[in-house]
Amino acid sequence: MKVTLITGASSGIGEAFARRLAEEKHNLVLVARSETKLHELCDELMLQHGIIAHYVTLDLTEFEADTKLFEETEKHGFEVEWLINNAGFGSMGDFAELDLERELQMVDLNISALVALTHRYLPKMREQKKGVIINVSSTASFQAIPFMATYAATKAFVTSFSEAVAEENRPFNITVTAVCPGPTETNFFAASKAVPFSAKGMQTPEAVVAKALKAVKAKKPLVISGITNYIGAVLGTIAPDSLVTRVVGNVLRPKLKEKK
Numbered sequence: 598m599k600v601t602l603i604t605g606a607s608s609g610i611g612e613a614f615a616r617r618l619a620e621e622k623h624n625l626v627l628v629a630r631s632e633t634k635l636h637e638l639c640d641e642l643m644l645q646h647g648i649i650a651h652y653v654t655l656d657l658t659e660f661e662a663d664t665k666l667f668e669e670t671e672k673h674g675f676e677v678e679w680l681i682n683n684a685g686f687g688s689m690g691d692f693a694e695l696d697l698e699r700e701l702q703m704v705d706l707n708i709s710a711l712v713a714l715t716h717r718y719l720p721k722m723r724e725q726k727k728g729v730i731i732n733v734s735s736t737a738s739f740q741a742i743p744f745m746a747t748y749a750a751t752k753a754f755v756t757s758f759s760e761a762v763a764e765e766n767r768p769f770n771i772t773v774t775a776v777c778p779g780p781t782e783t784n785f786f787a788a789s790k791a792v793p794f795s796a797k798g799m800q801t802p803e804a805v806v807a808k809a810l811k812a813v814k815a816k817k818p819l820v821i822s823g824i825t826n827y828i829g830a831v832l833g834t835i836a837p838d839s840l841v842t843r844v845v846g847n848v849l850r851p852k853l854k855e856k857k
């Protein structure tokens with residue numbers, strides 16, 4: 598059975614992807630750590646939309662999590678035609694003072710799990726000459742962000758990696774799209790112990806998903822969700838890096854107090 602696998606589907610943007618794609622009759626495999634939320638969401642989507650929705654409770658930072666997930670999908674005869682690498686989190690603070698274990702877990706989740714799952718599921722997509730991979734990156738990927746140093750760097754990796762893999766797989770009729778949301782109304786800031794640049798102008802996860810799916814349809818390798826985010830990203834790439842980093846640092850430095 599062909600399925601769409603979504604990581605980080607228990608809340609926020611991942612959950613919005615699950616709801617929207619269930620409406621579009623995709624069969625789903627939902628992955629996250631929160632078993633109850635995944636269980637309830639699968640039951641609801643199966644009942645509402647007459648699809649198959651399977652969940653896997655898994656911490657993607659665990660050793661060999663990608664192998665476990667791949668074995669689980671193989672065991673059930675699921676053919677992953679769409680892969681949505683969405684699970685991720687951030688942190689905020691002076692890098693030297695942040696918890697190292699948590700920073701490394703972020704690298705494991707935002708980068709290693711995404712790379713491993715892409716590598717696991719690509720060969721079958723190539724065989725079938727069909728597939729979609731959506732990697733949820735961020736507008737944070739377009740510049741260094743002092744006080745969110747590791748997070749921004751992980752997302753810079755995701756955007757760069759996705760654009761390269763998109764080009765490699767174009768001849769195989771596989772669309773790879775990096776989706777770059779700006780601040781979005783999800784659990785992200787609570788989970789990341791962070792505060793947004795501004796409380797105004799947050800997008801809904803549904804708007805991010807709608808933009809992502811439009812980009813996939815147009816086979817775009819990169820999409821920035823929201824016009825303000827788009828303008829911010831473009832300005833950030835035009836201005837000298839040292840200036841952008843200084844300005845962003847000056848905006849975020851006082852926010853560290855707000856966070857405490």
Ligand SMILES: NC(=O)c1ccc[n+]([C@@H]2O[C@H](COP(=O)([O-])OP(=O)(O)OC[C@H]3O[C@@H](n4cnc5c(N)ncnc54)[C@H](OP(=O)(O)O)[C@@H]3O)[C@@H](O)[C@H]2O)c1
Pocket residue numbers: 604605606607608609610611628629630631632655656657658683684685686687706733734735736777778779780781782783784785786788
């Ligand atoms: N919200 C924003 O402002 C924003 C902006 C730009 C980019 N993004 C990106 O959007 C993506 C989704 O985040 P969100 O905003 O929707 O935040 P969210 O509501 O906190 O969702 C994060 C999801 O990732 C899952 N997750 C976290 N750690 C995990 C782990 N170790 N193993 C497996 N699953 C894990 C969470 O589920 P469990 O806790 O149940 O495991 C949850 O389903 C992330 O990659 C984030 O970087 C968000």
